[in-house]
Amino acid sequence: MLNYEEELKKFKPSLEVEDIEDAVYQEDLTDMSDLLKQVMDQKK
Amino acid sequence: MDYTKKIIRQSNYWYNDGLKKARIRDMSGAIVSLRRSLQYNKGNITARNLLGLVYYGRGEVVEALVEWIISKNLRPKNNLANSYLQNIQHSARGLETINQSIKRFNQCLVYCRQNGEDMAIIQLKKITVSHPSFLKAYQLLALLYLHTRQYAQAQQALTKARKLDTTNEITLRYMQELTQIRGKKAKKPENKATKKKKKRKKETVEYNLGNETIIQPAHRMVKELAGRFTLMNIVLGAAIGAAIVWFLIVPAVDESKSDKRNKEVLEYSERINSLEAQLSAVTRTLDSYRADSADSEEAVQTAAATAESYENLMTASEQYNSGSYSEDSIADVLLAVNRNALGESGQERYDDLTSSIYPTACSILYESGTASYNVANYDTAIEVLAKVVRMDESYDDGGALLTLGLACLDNGDPETATTYLSRVNELFPDTDNAQEAKTSLEEIASAANQDTEE
Numbered sequence: 001m002l003n004y005e006e007e008l009k010k011f012k013p014s015l016e017v018e019d020i021e022d023a024v025y026q027e028d029l030t031d032m033s034d035l036l037k038q039v040m041d042q043k044k
Numbered sequence: 045m046d047y048t049k050k051i052i053r054q055s056n057y058w059y060n061d062g063l064k065k066a067r068i069r070d071m072s073g074a075i076v077s078l079r080r081s082l083q084y085n086k087g088n089i090t091a092r093n094l095l096g097l098v099y100y101g102r103g104e105v106v107e108a109l110v111e112w113i114i115s116k117n118l119r120p121k122n123n124l125a126n127s128y129l130q131n132i133q134h135s136a137r138g139l140e141t142i143n144q145s146i147k148r149f150n151q152c153l154v155y156c157r158q159n160g161e162d163m164a165i166i167q168l169k170k171i172t173v174s175h176p177s178f179l180k181a182y183q184l185l186a187l188l189y190l191h192t193r194q195y196a197q198a199q200q201a202l203t204k205a206r207k208l209d210t211t212n213e214i215t216l217r218y219m220q221e222l223t224q225i226r227g228k229k230a231k232k233p234e235n236k237a238t239k240k241k242k243k244r245k246k247e248t249v250e251y252n253l254g255n256e257t258i259i260q261p262a263h264r265m266v267k268e269l270a271g272r273f274t275l276m277n278i279v280l281g282a283a284i285g286a287a288i289v290w291f292l293i294v295p296a297v298d299e300s301k302s303d304k305r306n307k308e309v310l311e312y313s314e315r316i317n318s319l320e321a322q323l324s325a326v327t328r329t330l331d332s333y334r335a336d337s338a339d340s341e342e343a344v345q346t347a348a349a350t351a352e353s354y355e356n357l358m359t360a361s362e363q364y365n366s367g368s369y370s371e372d373s374i375a376d377v378l379l380a381v382n383r384n385a386l387g388e389s390g391q392e393r394y395d396d397l398t399s400s401i402y403p404t405a406c407s408i409l410y411e412s413g414t415a416s417y418n419v420a421n422y423d424t425a426i427e428v429l430a431k432v433v434r435m436d437e438s439y440d441d442g443g444a445l446l447t448l449g450l451a452c453l454d455n456g457d458p459e460t461a462t463t464y465l466s467r468v469n470e471l472f473p474d475t476d477n478a479q480e481a482k483t484s485l486e487e488i489a490s491a492a493n494q495d496t497e498e
Contacts, residue, residue, distance in 0.1 A: 001221070001224075002187070002190060002217075002218070002221045004187065004190075004191045007187050007214075008153075008156055008157065008187065010214070011153055011180065011183070011184055011187075013149075013150040013153060014104060014106065014146045014149055014150060014180060015104070015106035015107055015110070015146070016106060016143055016146050016147060016150070017106055017109075017139065017142075017143045017146075019106065020106055020109055020110060020113065023106070023107075023110045024110050024113050024114060027110060027114055029086045029114070030086070031051075031055075031082065031083055031084060031085055031086035031087075032051045032054075032055075032083060032084045032085065033048065033051055033085065033086075034086075036047060036051075
């Protein structure tokens with residue numbers, strides 16, 4: 001049986017057009033290459 | 045092996061996986077795979093562009109724009125993201141509409157948290173119209189319908205949501221919930237009403253006949269009678285229809301026909317009357333013409349008679365003046381004269397001649413006529429004695445009349461005889477001639493009675 005309140009909480013507000021700039025800046029663009037570089041830099 | 049190549053290979057692998065899922069509208073799965081692809085290689089522009097496209101397909105336009113902007117920044121040229129962004133920028137109104145839909149969606153979440161489910165449902169319906177690819181709106185709407193027990197509407201919303209994203213966890217969970225709810229309804233214990241409804245006669249009837257158990261289908265009276273009832277209804281309907289026609293329509297038709305006939309009869313009567321009037325007028329005209337012609341003819345005849353009378357008078361006068369004549373021949377000429385057709389002088393001359401001729405002529409002819417009677421020459425007697433009577437009815441104190449009557453009687457003409465004999469009685473009553481006339485008249489009467497009795 002669904003819990004209405006719990007299910008409702010799962011719904012997050014959608015991004016609006018005005019939020020695009022912030023969303024772009026907040027996007028985490030770290031990928032595997034970056035992680036490997038970090039690991040190699042730490043080893044050094 | 046070069047780790048870079050391995051990383052790129054992995055990124056491409058997940059991109060391919062994401063692409064497969066995107067093709068079958070498994071948007072949630074595609075997003076996971078493409079994100080993984082980008083985790084291996086953030087520079088996988090194709091994966092990023094596809095990710096943006098998948099977001100766009102689920103109605104999350106802003107998320108799509110974020111990915112495409114990042115993609116454009118990573119590769120400014122020869123990038124499909126440029127065309128996507130230009131496309132969206134060109135339809136500014138469409139973007140504004142989508143933006144408003146997103147704002148309303150966010151507002152609906154606030155309504156839901158404030159127990160304003162009805163308001164939220166109304167807004168979400170509008171959102172699904174203005175932004176029909178917005179998956180989250182359908183899902184939230186389905187949740188609200190489930191919460192308010194509007195299961196049919198929930199089913200509709202979930203069906204549309206599933207078309208947008210076939211493997212979305214939320215959509216599938218809600219559908220399962222709906223299935224469970226409907227299953228529970230179907231399994232509800234029977235209440236009295238349901239039991240009563242379900243109470244039916246068995247479809248089969250069992251009974252024992254001797255050692256045998258006989259099972260036969262239940263006799264369904266209703267089904268059998270249904271056919272008969274149908275037929276009866278048809279017959280009844282036809283009878284009612286026929287009655288309606290007979291009692292309502294036929295009299296009206298007859299009345300109209302009789303009206304028409306009456307009008308025709310009236311018209312013909314009027315025509316007949318007018319024709320009769322015309323005929324009457326024509327007949328009157330014809331009669332007047334005939335009368336006129338009769339008068340004319342009479343006038344002509346009178347004129348002819350006058351002329352003839354004068355001629356005869358002149359002939360008689362000439363014969364008389366000649367000195368060589370016989371009285372009976374001049375008497376014949378004078379008898380042909382119509383005294384009334386003559387003028388005054390003619391009548392004087394006529395009277396002179398007749399007074400001179402007639403006495404002698406009567407004597408001659410009376411003697412001849414009597415002689416003919418005595419020898420039974422009745423035709424000659426009648427002819428001669430008729431002249432005598434015309435000249436002088438009283439000749440011989442009715443002797444001429446008497447002899448003439450007897451001649452007619454003996455000649456087989458009792459009617460003419462009666463006339464002459466009666467005239468004798470009238471002119472010379474109490475005379476021998478009258479007595480003889482009476483006797484003859486009695487004989488005629490008795491003869492007539494005998495004929496009647498026979």
